[in-house]
Amino acid sequence: MDGQQWAAERDNSPVLKRSIIAGAVGVLVHWFDWAVYAYLATTIAEVFFPDQSKAAGLLAVFAVFAVSFAIRPIGALIFGPLGDRIGRRKTLSLVILSMTGATLLVGLLPGYQSIGILAPILLVVARLVQGLAAGGEFGSAASFLAEYSPSRHRGFGVSWLEVGSLLGFLGASLTIFLLEVTLSADAVAAWGWRIPFLLAAPLGLIGFYIRQKIEDTPDFRILEERGKIADAPLREVFTGNWRQLLQMAGVEVLQHVTFYVVLVFLLTYQTQYLGLSSGGAALVSTVTSLVAVVLVPAFGALSDRVGRKPILLSSSVALLVASYPLFLLMREGGLVGAAVSTIGLGVILALILATHAVTMAEIFPTRVRQGGLSIGYNVTAALFAGTVPYLMTFLIDRTGNLMVPAFYLVLVGVVGLIATLTLRETVGTPLLTAQDLAAPDPTAEPEPAPTERA
Secondary structure (H helix, E strand, O other): OOHHHHHHHHHOHHHHHHHHHHHHHHHHHHHHHHHHHHHOHHHHHHHHOOOOOHHHHHHHHHHHHHHHHHOHHHHHHHHHHHHHHHOHHHHHHHHHHHHHHHHHHHHHOOOHHHHOOHHHHHHHHHHHHHHHHHHHHHHHHHHHHHHHOOHHHHHHHHHHHHHHHHHHHHHHHHHHHHHHHHOOHHHHHHHHOHHHHHHHHHHHHHHHHHHHOOOOOHHHHHHHHOOOOOOOHHHHHHHHOHHHHHHHHHHHHHHHHHHHHHHHHHHHHHHHOOOOOHHHHHHHHHHHHHHHHHHHHHHHHHHHHHOHHHHHHHHHHHHHHHHHHHHHHHHHOHHHHHHHHHHHHHHHHHHHHHHHHHHHHHHOOHHHHHHHHHHHHHHHHHHHHOOHHHHHHHHHHHHOOOOHHHHHHHHHHHHHHHHHHOOOOOOOOOOOOHHHHHOOOOOOOOOOOOOOOO
């Protein structure tokens, strides 16, 4: 594929639209399931851990939530380097099939009252499979979208990955809201909780079909045609790109913790600790997701004009300055205060979501991009994302201080600020680098050693 063909394919509007849908649809399914599990934590505790106290059952559900994150780095180590060897499209298809099957299993599982201890064991198995698949989703999708997006609109194109994640959360919160207003609490506990998990299965199959119909990225195909595919991408990313991995760790701590506080933990926080109704808290979360869905592509497009660093720096400073006042308003202001403060946090989150994925994609060379993104994203997710609900619940329970989440967000704002300051500005940089094209062909025969003349 020559340069003109490559540029033409990037700028082909129907191809670009299909690639955006293919990249975002699996993320939507993944986060729909993840959010539904978190939103239904209290009900799932009753179904699978009925012999525990209310607090212990909730902690058990969040522990299973965290375990599924703990295994994500293994999924990253499998699917990340695999995508750098066999292509983005194939790994995207593999992970969405795995994710869909595990989500369907959760929706069909009998409860503890039916099969005893086997019920929570199977729940853990299903969540582990979901965790493995999730370990390959972000790196595959972010690489795919970055490599398909035109350079001048790359921030906008890659931002749709997080639009997909927000739509997943939006769909989940809206589904929970509809369950709350149409079914009794007993009906939700008996069978209604299964509906969202069962709805995710056909969405996943549609996503698989779409991903099967799209070509792999132009960048990856160029590497294939020139024999530049990395023979050992895992070793290469650790030996040649360790600095980028550290930078990504800092940025992703900022992203993960803010994401999980705002869109996962706040629903439980507002109902369990602030006394809001489940329906009211779900409605606030839905409105916040809608605001972020609109703002993320707008901020992504803005980053194409002003740069990635100003957007990321603004988000870190905003967390430092605004987290405490917003949580104070949430605690004291009733439903209106909760809505205003949650939306304010959602705006800060949108700044992060709009730019973190494209910035990280731009700092890694194409040969190891999917592996680097997968490892950096999922190691930090295992340590700092899945632990958010459990850690916040534990600390509030031990300290009695309802401002714990605000202090945590201030801390990650500091981490994000330091990490962003170490980054170079990446807007407009080519994704195929000299490191990619100068690499030796791993499939080529070695040159014969020169022979001595007599």
